[in-house]
Amino acid sequence: MDLRIFTEPQQGATYDDVLAVARATEDLGFDAFFRSDHYLTMGGDGLPGPTDAWTTLAGLARETSRIRLGTLVSSATFRYPGVLAIQVAQVDQMSGGRVELGLGAGWFAAEHAAYGIPFPAKRFGILTEQLEIVTGLWGTPVGETFDHAGEHYTLTDSPALPKPEQRSPLDPSRAGVPVIVGGGGPTRTPALAARxxxxxNQAFPEVASVPGRIAHVRAACVEAGRDPETLVQSVALVLCVGRDEAELARRASAIGREVPELRANGVAGTPDEAVERLTWLAAQGVERVYLQVLDLADLEHLQLVAEQVAPHLPGA
Structure with missing residues (x-):
């Protein structure tokens, strides 16, 4: 099972804060460092203010060497798809081919209002076209052009440059980066993921719902004529682990959460409890878990998981 560290810098973090967590992620042996793509705090003052996701990842691309880097998830409302394709391809080149793109429809209306970003009521069609365009631009052979005429975007005679360093996981003959699609809907989102x-990715689900959602997306793959085994199954869950109850309570208090709630639907409790939760998820077909780290200053938390949880997981 891959363990990835996932952060929420909009809650209040500088680039240097994020860099410290990314370096710890790499040094401690985790698979990847991911961050949210938000511009407004969801509680508290958010000082010193947000950092842009792809600007941050560009910096981390040059200051790390092994870990995968990406967003969980970028909002389709934030960037034109042509611009996003250029940004992601460039950061992929800067990292030597270590970037992944999580892309979603966007949901946080307040951050759009705060920074003057349009927030259409209907966004699923926008997301679908963005996925078509971004993957289409990357996958267009060098020397050919890309066109798209849709309801939301029109591209004419695009040179479809630059290309990512990586090859598309869905078609290794073409350039591309791994794309992550997530959500809880039973029909439309699984169909997009299959395509x-x-x-x-399942973001902060009730743990009992995980197997059913996996079944939905696997069925969507079959309907689309795709082998379900080619689609990685992942979940994102809040992390809160302590050596004893006092340390656990301290970490829960630091992120403004209650221990019983964290134990119910997070990777939380003692190291043994965390191993039990992750092992159960693996048995349901989950191959990758994003551990949401909310206290970016608590690097000892990551060390505890690296030393007392990760070595005891399936396939470790």
């Missing part, structure tokens, strides 16, 4: 994604 475009290398990975399907």
């Amino acid at each position: 475009f994604a290398a990975e399907y």
